[in-house]
Amino acid sequence: MSPAAVKMESQRKEYGRALVELGSKNRNIVVLDADLSVSTRTVEFGKAYPERFFNCGVSEANMITTAAGLAMAGKLVFASSFAVFLTGLTYNQIRQSIAYPKTNVKIVASHAGLSVGPDGATHQMLEDVGLMRGLPNMTVVVPADARETYQATHALASFNGPAYMRFGRADVPPISDEGSDFAIGRASMLREGADVTLIGCGQLVQACLAAAKQLETEGISASVVNMSTIKPLDNGMVDRCARDTGAIVTVEEHNIINGLGDAVCSAVAAHYPVPVTKIGTMDTFGESGEAGELLAKYGLSAEKIAMAAARTVDTKKRMR
Helix, strand or coil, rough: CCHHCCEEHHHHHHHHHHHHHHHHHHEEEEECCCCCCHHHHCCCHHHHHHHHHEEEECCHHHHHHHHHHHHHHCEEEEEEEEEEHHHHHHHHHHHHHHHCCCCCCEEEEEEHHHHHHHCCCCCCCHHHHHHHCCCCCCEEEEECCCCHHHHHHHHHHHHHEEEEEECCCEEECCCCCCCCCCCCCEEEEEECCCCEEEECCCCCHHHHHHHHHHHHHHHEEEEEECCCCEECCHHHHHHHHHHHHHHHEEEEEEECCCHHHHHHHHHHHHHCCEEEEEEECCCCCCCCHHHHHHHHCCCHHHHHHHHHHHHHHHHHHHHH
C-alpha cells in the first residue's frame, strides 16, 4: 500500500470514543477537562453523560486535586488536557495527591511532542514521560496509533492505580493489527530481524517500520518493537531483543533524557549489555513549524533511524 493510500486516524477521537463506551458500562466513571475538551475529545463524554463530566476551566492544578478527591470518594477518574499543561503545571499536585497515595486517577494528555507543530516550544512537551516515569507508583503508556489508544483507554479503566497516557495532536497511520489486544506492560513484536532491534513508542513506531524496510535494502535485518508501555517496561522483551540481535535503537518523540531510551538502557545494562543508540530530541526545546518538517529537522525520520541502526550494527561488530 502506498503512503497516499494509508488512512490517517485520530488518537484523540478514539480516546473520546472509548470514554463514551466505558461510561455506558460503568456509571462510576467521571471525566474532567481543563477547558480543552473539544481538542482532547472528552467533549464526547460530556455530551453523553453531562452529569459525570466536569470542565474545570483553565485551572489544571485544581483539576488534578479535584480528580484525586473524586477518586478517594470511590470514582474512576479520567483527567485530560494538553501534555504541557497537564504535567508541567501540575507536577506537585500529581506527586502529592495521586502518585504518593496511589489514587485511582488516569491522567491522559493530548498534544504531546514536536508534532504539536506551529504552537512552538512552549507547547511542545518533550519532558512529560520523564516526569511521570520518575514518580513512584505511576504507570506510563504511549500508544502507537488510534486503535491502540482505544484499547489502552479500556485497559486503564480496568487498572487500579495512577496512570499517565500521552499521544499527539496529528492523525497517525494504523500500525496495530485489528485482532491484536493491548495489555499494560507488554510490548509487541511487529517485525522479526536478526541484526538490530528498533524499539519505538507513539507515532514513531511507524517510522521504525519504514526504517526497517530501508535497512532491508542495505542488507540489514531489523526487528521492530512497539514499546507502548514505558513503565513498567517489558524487560523480557528487551532482554529477548538484546540476545537475538545484539544491537538496539530506541526511538521516541521525547527528550532522550529520562524517556524510553533511558528505560531500555537501564534494562540492557542490568540484564544483557549490548550497544544502544537513543533517537529523540537531543536535550533541546522545539520550535514552531509544520509537524512533518519538525520531525525531520530533529532527526525523527525513517532515514535517520536507518542511519543510526547501521552505525549501531557496526559498533556491535567492532565489539566482538
